[in-house]
Amino acid sequence: MANEQCLRFTGHGEKPAILLVPPLFDEANRMRRTLVMTMCTLSERGHASLLPDLPGQNDSMAPNEEASLDIWRAALADIAAREGQPLLIASWRGGALIDDAASGGIGWWRMAPLAGSTIVKTLIRVRIAGEKEAGRAASTEQIRALAQHGPVELGGNRLSPTMVDALDCAVPAMVAPLRTVDVADIGGSALWLRAEPGEDRAMAQAMAHNISEWATICAAG
């Protein structure tokens, strides 16, 4: 992760630091602003926080077709190892597929985790919709066949066959202690789905409070 940016907010006192693992692909773009607001509230509550760019995502210079779940997991493991302080790992959506790699965490917090196969399904549907708008017929089978032979563009990312295969099999790993929350627990709405990106300060604050509360429980062990 040496070459990737990592947004960092400082904390104060003894509060555990929070490592945020964003959603994957286009969902990360829709959530980014609200995640940064969440970090802001965490900081006000005393928690330092980190939001790394996964290689090939956000501002990363790495070509996104070279990204893989293994590379992302290694990047998170590297960050957690170098941080040298107790971390609570907070992930959103597809971030839950790689968050266990940050081993040694005092706890995990997940919002609306999902299986990798669901992500692939949505990305392929979006691609088919785009092809149809351009007047070209496309089917899931065709796109899946393409994806076996080389990088395929899905939702603005070029995904390698390795990435598509790995996503198809990926489910959130067992981690402990773990708190899983959904929109109903927090309030707000599923911003990661938005056709037009939005932001929600109240939701960011509610997420930060929930994460902070869980981090404090985990730190007390």
Added chain:
Amino acid sequence: MADDFAMVEKTVRATLVDLLGLSRERVAAFDDTTPLFGSLPELDSMAVATLLTELEDRLGISIDDDEVDVEIFETFGALVQFSARKALN
């Protein structure tokens, strides 16, 4: 059965709120004849793709791409009928 149908309708409304960023009040006022695709600029074909997967997840159903045609998204009533047919059979 009527309760189940109401639950499907509620789930479809909630999904539209989340996906399209419309206010709850506005979506609560949708009735069977409220036009969707072509009338809501937020609901483009990309958003439809996301909507399908999200409805699968929330209703525990599986939708074949072959069953999807534009009529399902013409009105709120058509979308609820389609979802209920999948979820309650």
